[in-house]
Structure formats: structure tokens, C-alpha cells
Amino acid sequence: MTPEKNTFADLPPLSEYHLSAEARLCLNECSTELDTVLSTLPEHDQLLFKLRQHRWFQNLYDGLAPVYGHRKDFNGFVQKLIDTMAGGYAARPKALKLLDLKRDLQPDWFQHESMLGYVFYVEQFAGSLAKVTDHIDYLDELGATYIHLMKVMQSRDGEDDGGYAVTDYASVDKSLGTNDDLKNVCTALRNRGMSPCIDLVLNHCASEHPWAMAARSGDEHYQSYFYMFDDRQLPDVFEETLPEVFPEFAPGNFTLDEVSGKWVWTTFNHFQWDLNWSNPDVFLEIVDVMFKLANLGVEVFRLDAVAFMWKRPGTDCQNQEEVFDLMQALRTCSRIATPAVAHKAEAIVAPDDLIRYFGVGRHHGKVSNVAYHNSLMVHYWSALASRNTRLMTHALSEFPRTPNSISWATYLRCHDDIGWAIADDDARAIHLDGFAHRRFLSDFYAGEFAGGFARGVVFQHNKVNGDRRINGTFASLAGLEIALEEGNEHHIHLAIERILLGHALICGFGGMPLLYMGDELGLLNDHSYATSPDHAGDSRWVHRPVMNWERAARRHDVSTIEGRLFNGIIAIAQARRRTQQLSARYDTEILDLGHPSVFANINRHPNGSLIGLYNFTEQTQLIRIDHLPDMALLNMVDELEQQQAVTSSGHIHLRAYGRLWLS
Secondary structure (H helix, E strand, C coil), X not given: CCXXXXXXXXXXXXXXXXXXXXXXXXXXXXXXXXXXXXXXXXXXXXXXXXXXXXXXXXXXXXXXXXXXXXXXXXXXXXXXHHHHHHHHHHCCCHHHHHHHHHHHHCCCHHHCCCCCEEEEEHHHHCCCHXXXXXXHHHHHHHCCCEEEEECCEEECCCCCHHHCCEEEEEEECCCCCCHHHHHHHHHHHHHCCCEEEEEEECCEEECXXXXXXXXXXXXXXXXXXXXXXXCCHHHXXXXXXXXXXXXXXXCCCEEEECCCCEEEECCCCCCEEEECCCCHHHHHHHHHHHHHHHCCCCCEEEEECHHHCCCCCCCCCCCCHHHHHHHHXXXXXXXXXXXXXXXXXXXXXXHHHHHHHCCCHHHCCCCCCEEXXXXXXXXXXXXXXXXXXXXXXXXXXXXXXXXXXXXXEECCCCCCCECCCCCHHHHHHCCCCHHXXXXXXXXXXXXXXXXXCCCCEEECCCCCCCCCEEECCHHHHCCHHHHHHHCCHHHHHHHHHHHHHHHHHHHHCCCEEEEECCCCCCCCXXXXXXXXXXXXXXXXXXXXXCCCHHHHCCCCCCCCHHHHHHHHHHHHHHHHHCCHHHCCCCCEEEECCCCCCEEEEEECCCCCCEEEEEECCCCCEEEEHHHCCCCCCCCCEECCCCEECCEECCEEEECCCCEEEEC
């Protein structure tokens, strides 16, 4: 019997995809070359692309039309985009198309309680991309399922903002290897159940990028890729409402380019030129890059500095509505051509704005899959210094609810500095002065507070508003560096407990926890960066140490600091994997127990709730059982230790820096 042959006529009519009349007309008019682009593929592959295109085209149209729909060449632009998507799909390797199908069947893969991220600079961790594969067993032992490879693409020589001054979006940095090396690493990670992530810098590129070099030489086509001005008239208008990201070493937001004689928008550094996303050619260029990298095996794009992508006079040029249109359109391009790929938004902004990077209103759930929970990180350090969780409890309880299709990335350290994003309104709600509290935190973590345990480095002191950000490794900020210098075993114990408390918090909050390289071993501040000409001007390198593999070799000896930390974190990760309440699909609610030293949250699940309790002090705390919702008064089990919780006289005992996951 001859099997029935599929044909394009088998596709449901476009009306079944709930397309608006405008979107349907646009799709019909702009798909004229599609069959030609897809012609080399088997018919079932062609059908699959068209099915995805029809399913997601409304989302794509709704993202593009508000930004570019006024242009006379809008349909021509959409046709180029469709052809680019089809070309990216046609070039996609068979193994990745299989992964696409798996992700179609499990679209919540990044929300699973088994997800655990590990983040590192390739050079610091392994020396090169090829050598990353030498350490996959280490990553597997840690339980990592998501690997963020940093500073992968080619950046400028010399100072490069930690790799975020990109000169070639589609080529691996020559100091780390080749595109084939990246492909091999991605394949090796995928074969071990780990999803590779790299950065895609959306707001800017290096002044040495070919686009910028052409613009500098007078090419009008490429000048339109940037914001370039003949004089200071418009820059001065914008500057009236723009903040400064790096006030110490990059004041202002515009740089005079001596070659072209034009003022260029440079939000971050003079060598980082902001891209002009109002030009659809920029959108097409970035989409093409996305597909090339996705086809090497990249599964997650960390979209860098997305908050700054759109400029509007009279505003701070952050979080503008067009940003969310563009991000929705970019994510939809991936959904159509490379659906295994997830998007993570790097937006370190206030909570009401942060929630928009998942999508609210007409963008609901359509903008990005993952976003950083910056506020959880900030309030962990705030509560740790003050030994008081009231501000943390209030601020996090005010967070808007998120779509159930997304995941927070929970973290306590990253490659960047810590900025004290403590809202004045939140501080006032618990009778604190926001400015004074931010000053206290900077003093405390800079090691300038009498009796404090932290040792960090001040970063970007803004003398106008008093802001001082902080750099430092987790271990040094949590007190391990000072305790080791003192030789004080009790203080060493307390520092280790603070680190484990933090990891239990980010693993027990719901979402996807991210561990920064070396935190699992207690690596300390590395001041040798000051001797490197490329790094000396940027103290963030103090918490970007080279991986110490000699110390890693001691990770199985629980009598060592490395062993106590590594095994403690592994135990937390293992508990997380067996605790279904920690899937990001389920809401995390903040509980106010009326206790000034204990932070509490609850993850509600059809099979029973999970309550997290975290003691932010050096003293044992007692929690009244009758203050806990959804809990039986007997047989409460701590999922972290897999044993019954210690109770007496109607109270739960929470030891110094103790953490409990109660079910």
C-alpha cells in the first residue's frame, strides 16, 4: 500500500490560525519566494516550517507593525525577514531540528525543577572553548543543565567591557578558538543534557565593528545603523534626561568620533556604539546572526542591555514600548525557525518595568522566556548585612504576578557589579530611609562598616546621587576572606553557612538558579586584575578569577572548605531536582510571618505546597507553626535534608543561617 503523500494543500487555511486581516494579507504578499528558499528540503520539513510560520505569524506581525509598519517598504522588509527565517531553517542541522521537535513537545523545558545554571568566562574557566569539554564531568557532577559561556564572540582588542564590545557577532573570539570549536562544545554539552547559552549584545557593538568602520568612513547606509549627529544640539536635548551608566570612566552618553566628525550615541563606553533599531536593516542583521549561532547549537541567547534599545527624547531611554515590540518579534523569529532556542532578557530595572520583559498587556507572555530576578539578589545581600528581612519581604511581595509560561533566573552573583536597587517607596513602607540604607549597604560590603564581615570593592561612585556599586566574589562578600585571614574557624563556618543559605534561597524560589563559577569552591577576590593592562581600569575583574582546579580537586574532601561548599551545593541541587513544587510553572508567593529575621516563601502545587524558611542571622530563630499556611502541625518534612523538621512547643527551630523546605 502506497503511503499517503503530504502536500502543501494539507495545511489548514490561514483563517484557522486566528490571523487578523492585516496579518493574513501581509503573510500572503510576503511569502512569494518561500517555496524557492525551502526547495532543497524534504517536503515534511517544508510543511513543518510553514505550520510554525502560520502558527506564530500574528505574534511576529504584532511586534513588527508598531515599529516598522509606517514605512513604505514594510512589506519588502517582512519578505526579506521571511526569507531569512526560511534560510536559517533550511541550513539547520538534522540533530537540531530533532531538538526543535522535542521542545515543541516540551515547551516548558526551561521551567523544570531540574534546571540548574552554571556561568563562566570561557577563558577563566578553561582557557579556550576546546578545553571546556575537558571539564564536562565537573559540570555534570555539579548537576548543571544550563551552561552560560561568556565572552565567546569576537570583541575588540584591549579594553572591551568584559567582552561586550563585539566586533563580529557571528565569529568566535580568535583568542578562544573557532566557530567549529563552539559547535563542538555545544554538541558535547547537548549530548550530556546541558543547554549552552551565549550573549547576544543588542544595544551596541564595538566602534571597530565593520558596520561602525563603514559609518565612520562616510557610508550613509551604515551610518543609519547608529545614532550619529552633526552637532551637540540633539545630544544635549537627550542628555537632559539620561542617566550615566559608568559615571567614573565613561561620563555622558555621546562621544565625538574624530574620523567622521559626528557625535555618536555611546551609552556605555566611547568604544561601544548604540545600534539604531528604528532601522529595519539592523533587525534583519541581528536575526541572521541569531540563526547562524543557533545552527551551531546555541540553545539560549542572553539578550544583553535590552532595556536601552529604543531612544525617545524626554525619557531615560529605557524600557520604551518599542523594546517589547522588538523583543516579541525576535523571539517569534526563533519560534518559527529555531524553536529549540530560548531568549533570556538582561534587564536590570525596577520591578514594574522588569515584569514587562516577560510581556504584559498585549505582549503577555510573548517577550522573553527568562529574565534575571535582580531584586531577589539585591535583597538577599541587604537582609544579610542588616540581619533583617522586613524590607526583603515587603519589596518582593509587591512584585507583579508573572505569566505561567516564563521563568525567573535567580542568582546572587554574576560577572557584573551589584547595584543597590532599593526603592525609596519600599524603604519608607517599613520606616527606613532609602538613601541611608543604600549608603549603609555600600559601606558594609566595601568593608568600611565597623564589625562587618564583607570585603568588596566600590565601583562607579556617582558623586551626584551618592550611588556606589560593589564588586566582589560571593565568598569575599559573605565573610570567608576575612575569616580565613583571622584563622577563625567559627567565622569560617558562618561564612560557609551564608553561602549555602544563598544557594538554598535561589534554588528554592522557583525559576532557574544560576551559579557563578567558583562560588561552589569559595574562590576569593582576585586583585591580580590590576596588573593587566586590559583589565586594570575595571574592578569587576576582582570577582572574575581564574578557575582554581587545584582547589576543585579537593571538592570531595568534606574536611576542606571546598568540600563543604561543593557538597553542600550539590545536596541543595539534588533536593531541588526531586521537589516538583519548584518548577517555574507554579507561582512563588512571599509569606509575611511577622518575623524580622526570617524570610519565607511558598510554592503552591496540586500535590501540596512547599514552604521555604531562611534565617538571615547568626542566632537560632523560632517560627510559630500556626503562622504557616497549608501545613499540618505534625510530620513536617524538610525536603533539603529529607528528614522531619525539628519542632517543640508549637515552634520550628531554625539554626543560624538555617534553611528549610517544608512539605
